[in-house]
Amino acid sequence: MTDWNGLSKDYEFVLFDNFIAAFRDKYFWQSVWFTLKYVAVMVAVANTAALALAVAIESRRRGRGVYRTIFYMPNMISMVIGGYMWMFIFTKVLYYMADNWGMKFLDHSWIGDPRYSFAAIIIVASWATVGYLMIIYMAALQGVPKDLLESAELAGANSRQCFFRVTLPLILPAVTICVFWTLNSGFQVFDVIYALTGGGPGRATQSVAMNIYEEAFRGNIRYGYATAKSTILFVIVLIITLIQLRVMKSREAEL
Template sequence: MSNRSKKATMSLILFVLPAFVLYVIFLVIPMLQGSFYSFTDWDGLNKSYNLVGIQNFIEAIRDDARFRNSILFTLKYVIFAVVLQNALALLLALLIESQKRAKGFFRTIFFMPNMLSIIISTFMWVFVFTKVMPALSQFAALKFLNISWLGDPNISFWTIMLVSIWGGVGTLMIIYMSAIQGIPQHLKEAAIIDGASPFHMLRYITLPLIAHALTICIFLTMNSSFKVYDLIYALTGGGPARATQVITMNILEEAYQLNYRYGYASAKAIILFLMILIITIIQVTIMKKREVEA
């Protein structure tokens, strides 16, 4: 290796080293520690603990009804979030790209919620649902607006979904628009000359050529939905009666609020990690097979 190559390699190492050190300190080491504590009965406070093997995992899956309910609610949330956010984002991207004017205006309008902090925007929505809706219902005699948006288990899920879509669709829309703009123009023109309808254009030209964007957006939505916490905590706090409690809230409640069972909560976190890993591998594998080169 020449001196020039050695200097380039050393420069690269020095450039990457700070980020790598921070990655190891704040991600790898805590992950390894959490994995170890998941096999113990540590309470997170005392220095002493006992190894319990896989007992924490067995208890979480077999005996913990609250944890199972949080898994079911999380899966329900993930499914609807992935489908609705991506469908709406793709629809908006297609509609905006079909416009010859005001593209920048519409991009700004739909992306603006992403510029706000999740907590700030969520508290804004709490104000809307608890103050604005009842007042509007009384002022305009719209009785259907005067409902328990956050207190009814059957309604609170769709309230959460509304806020989730409002806050997450903008980023996905931008990704889809970038992918649509990357479709070669000659393919579109050839399809139009051949008499392809808008539906056939979408099915046989647009969707296959933006499959890579679909893979990315579904991955991002799925990953963030499995780990959602702040949005639901600010809206409902997991209520009413833990009806909207997701896995992350159940884990933190177990570790720091309810029983101080840090080892048991670590086992639940490992289960969540394995769920995300397995589902992500399946999703990316399936989606990658559908991608085509332009």
Template sequence: MFVLPAFIMYVTFLVIPMLQGSYYSFTNWDGLNKHYTFVGLENFIEAIRDDANFRTSILFTAKYVLFAVVFQNAIALLLALMIESQSKGKGWLRTIFFMPSMLSIIISTFMWVFVFTKVMPALSKYAVLKFLDISWLGDPNISFYTIMLVSIWGGIGTLMIIYMSAIQGIPMHLKEAAIIDGAKPHHMLRFITLPLIAHALTICIFLTLNNSFKVYDLIYALTGGGPARATQVISMNILEEAYQRNFRYGYASAKAIILFLIILVITLIQVSVMKKREVEA
């Protein structure tokens, strides 16, 4: 009975819309008209074979996911190891690096837009900082790395806390035994720490994969998908198809199903592979 209210909300706002979207993906519904026809797999075929913008957004999303998963987890793990190795100031360091994760994504992103559009040009006026005088958000060759910078800054805090919790859970007698046996720090990391925090790696990579594939607000606030769709992710392409330009709700639903299947397959593979590498202490 205690779970029932949450279950009703879950079914009403997630399960039912997902099932409706799955049905509409096989129709040509525009999202407004009561009348629509069943078109079978035409929407899926068009999205995969004929929609160049959708394919471009998939490639950009894949690039973003790869960089986000690797760098967010690597930096978060490095920070967790560094902070846990300190004898003093752990609380302050933990708070400082976790603070960006406490901010709203939209608010923090607008802060970064101000930095890139106002602060950087002001700093570039000084002769020593001329290298800052670039189009951080308007240059297709630079905007991706700008997005990654903001993504890493805002995403590592939560992952760092998970890694720190896993490191703190490693039994002390294993560390002491390794030290007595003459293990060096890199041996401790390779043979003790990493195997025993494999469950945290599984969780953090799973979270990063899901969040990266579904990213929208961060990129929308930074670049709006521009310049010239150069930073448009799948979620932005779907929203544009359904509500902003073409009003092809059925076609957009088909794209959403494709995105769902991509996330499902990749996360299932990731979890199944990494679960086999986990070690019980």
């Protein structure tokens, strides 16, 4: 509720002026919309891929440790470093493959074209996230009683029916945790976008965190205004998280 710039000793209370300005800021709401879209896609893609990997690895009799290590390794790399690694892939490797290996479908401006930059961000973010979620799902799968699966098979259920009728209901607590974690990290997304696109082209891939970062640390520094935007983001995340937890918990109770 102040106009403090982070440096001056003097500041004035502006009450709700920062909030009013934020609600009128089209770039802020554009970044909110982008973040919501990013969160929705990431929740679906990352959790689906992680669960599929967990089921595939758990169904193997040998090599589980090797596959766990391989898919978890991206989570051990800083996202900024990973982002720059993928920047090289998108700007060098894919063009080389398109020109020399005949893979013309890869010949796109993955970073400079808004139509593909969002897909590039999702690919990199999923690459870094799936391994962590996979470990949680694998732990849940290992807790499913084998006798229930055997009983379902004896009753004539195929592998698909066993998964959706027996396994999935029993691992719903893990699904709740993973969806909650993905939501939380999705609304905070910064590093992958900063490393890949910097919020561009223009402001096409600017997340809320990046918009707040610009207000607080770049150009005309406005700490008070940036904090007001952070408060609005907190309220949005709180509402969505409460809804998600209530829906998932009620679903668990039904099953």
